Amino acid sequence: MRHCRILKDGVVTEVAIANNESLAADSQYLAATTGTVYGIALNDKALYAKLEPSFNDKPHVSPPTRPVLHIKTANTHIGHGAAIPAPADGTTLYAGPAIGIVIGKQATRVSEAEALEFVGGYTVVNEVSLAETSFYRPAVKAKCRDGFCPIGPWVVDAADVATPEALTIKTFINGELSHTTSTDQLRAGVAELVSYLSSFMTLKAGDLIIAGTPERTDALALKAGDTVAIEIDSLGRLENPVVNESELG
Amino acid sequence: MKRARILVNGELTNVTVNDNNDAVLADGTVIAQADADWQPPCDGKIFVLAINYADHAAELSFKAPDEPLVFLKGPNALLGHNKNTYRPDNVAYMHYECELVAVIGKTAKNVSRADAMDYIGGYTVGNDYAIRDYLENYYRPNLRVKSRDTCTPVGPYIVDAADVPDPHNLTLRTYINGELKQEGSTKDLVFNIPYLVEYLSNIMTLEPGDMIFTGTPEGLADVQPGDEIVTEVEGVGRLVNHMISESQYLESLQG
Numbered sequence: 001m002r003h004c005r006i007l008k009d010g011v012v013t014e015v016a017i018a019n020n021e022s023l024a025a026d027s028q029y030l031a032a033t034t035g036t037v038y039g040i041a042l043n044d045k046a047l048y049a050k051l052e053p054s055f056n057d058k059p060h061v062s063p064p065t066r067p068v069l070h071i072k073t074a075n076t077h078i079g080h081g082a083a084i085p086a087p088a089d090g091t092t093l094y095a096g097p098a099i100g101i102v103i104g105k106q107a108t109r110v111s112e113a114e115a116l117e118f119v120g121g122y123t124v125v126n127e128v129s130l131a132e133t134s135f136y137r138p139a140v141k142a143k144c145r146d147g148f149c150p151i152g153p154w155v156v157d158a159a160d161v162a163t164p165e166a167l168t169i170k171t172f173i174n175g176e177l178s179h180t181t182s183t184d185q186l187r188a189g190v191a192e193l194v195s196y197l198s199s200f201m202t203l204k205a206g207d208l209i210i211a212g213t214p215e216r217t218d219a220l221a222l223k224a225g226d227t228v229a230i231e232i233d234s235l236g237r238l239e240n241p242v243v244n245e246s247e248l249g
Numbered sequence: 250m251k252r253a254r255i256l257v258n259g260e261l262t263n264v265t266v267n268d269n270n271d272a273v274l275a276d277g278t279v280i281a282q283a284d285a286d287w288q289p290p291c292d293g294k295i296f297v298l299a300i301n302y303a304d305h306a307a308e309l310s311f312k313a314p315d316e317p318l319v320f321l322k323g324p325n326a327l328l329g330h331n332k333n334t335y336r337p338d339n340v341a342y343m344h345y346e347c348e349l350v351a352v353i354g355k356t357a358k359n360v361s362r363a364d365a366m367d368y369i370g371g372y373t374v375g376n377d378y379a380i381r382d383y384l385e386n387y388y389r390p391n392l393r394v395k396s397r398d399t400c401t402p403v404g405p406y407i408v409d410a411a412d413v414p415d416p417h418n419l420t421l422r423t424y425i426n427g428e429l430k431q432e433g434s435t436k437d438l439v440f441n442i443p444y445l446v447e448y449l450s451n452i453m454t455l456e457p458g459d460m461i462f463t464g465t466p467e468g469l470a471d472v473q474p475g476d477e478i479v480t481e482v483e484g485v486g487r488l489v490n491h492m493i494s495e496s497q498y499l500e501s502l503q504g
Contacts, residue, residue: 036323036325038323041387041388042387059386060387062386065385066385066391068385068388069388069391070321070388071321071396073294074294074456075453075454075456108398108502135387135388136386136387137318137389138321140296140319140321140452141452144452146453146454200392200398201325201396201397203325204325
């Protein structure tokens with residue numbers, strides 16, 4: 001099943017539809033999840049390999065020993081079709097194509113072996129960011145701007161996603177295929193991430209883990225006026241216009 | 250006015266707090282401070298300032314940053330007044346951090362420093378525990394250090410902003426088992442509250458209930474299971490927390 005959250009006559013409504021169905025074209029989607037959203041940085045194999053030589057230098061001094069986590073605050077969460085506000089000064093923003101792991105039931109200190117039992121489903125996430133110039137300090141300025149985390153259009157039940165670690169992720173900008181990656185490029189996989197996060201943070205039903213994003217190359221660069229779509233096999237296509245923030249209410 | 254949230258028969262309940270710091274229900278029923286089940290006084294985004302006191306920066310051998318160094322916590326980290334926090338087994342250094350917490354009172358976006366104080370609804374006390382063993386130089390201070398379950402006591406209540414005439418001249422103190430360990434003043438904040446509201450609201454929209462933990466002065470010390478840790482901000486509140494071991498914590502989860 002696909003689980004959508006939509007705004008209907010001013011009321012937040014949850015709608016479940018079959019995997020081959022869609023909602024009416026004029027449906028107003030909200031972010032598909034409502035809990036805390038954790039992102040994992042440096043979890044893409046190629047990005048990690050590129051930066052690895054610098055990890056023994058200042059300021060890092062040594063490579064990370066654990067997945068590198070950040071938080072996408074609630075103001076960043078938007079639904080399919082909603083506008084991503086671009087900085088008024090024209091600063092480039094970058095799409096962050098990713099699979100989202102949706103927690104299905106409360107998880108505290110779960111092992112990797114049992115971790116998948118706590119995954120309720122998967123969704124498409126666009127973890128939008130300004131340029132990732134540093135991984136040393138928390139990237140609040142780059143990653144927590146309003147609307148910088150489209151989630152959806154819906155959550156697909158985990159039971160309906162046979163191979164979450166072998167799904168192609170395509171990014172389209174203005175309808176043109178601009179970037180392709182796959183969930184097989186993740187360093188830490190689904191079970192490892194759920195287990196690690198739950199080892200010190202209780203995850204609740206509806207919490208979301210953005211499993212990893214590729215290097216923010218020009219192929220992912222966005223500007224006001226663009227439309228960006230992230231498409232993942234068997235999950236869906238998450239499309240959002242990029243609008244200069246000065247033109248938004 | 251002081252406002253808090255307590256559990257009453259398992260229900261999260263808004264209360265006011267009287268001059269004895271007891272909880273008062275809407276119908277006037279008084280629940281003694283020691284008997285109330287204190288919860289974090291609000292929900293919202295959790296911003297924390299690192300090295301925002303010049304003396305603390307020196308203590309950590311850092312130069313004070315030239316812009317606010319802000320990190321985030323998840324809601325799992327928050328814990329109410331008079332509760333237990335655990336110290337992980339086999340760590341060398343876990344310390345408290347007494348902080349004044351400014352709570353946003355109304356939606357704020359692109360607010361200027363001049364107008365910023367109008368957007369503060371009130372103040373509370375935070376204890377931003379850190380486990381230094383887990384520091385890594387990636388998004389430092391990383392979540393494993395700062396966003397663990399139970400590691401951020403906050404409360405006991407929110408004092409209305411109107412009742413805190415000068416939030417930039419408040420003494421902060423931390424006591425371990427009654428012994429004064431940390432003392433400082435919010436007058437030594439590197440980036441003061443209006444600066445922080447302007448800075449954050451230029452990045453994103455702030456909402457009522459969002460919390461800004463403004464940082465801690467010098468005077469850190471290790472805490473051990475069995476310790477009672479009191480963090481206190483003059484004119485705002487006195488937040489009590491008890492340290493337990495990880496094994497005691499795991500037992501409490503079974504219960």
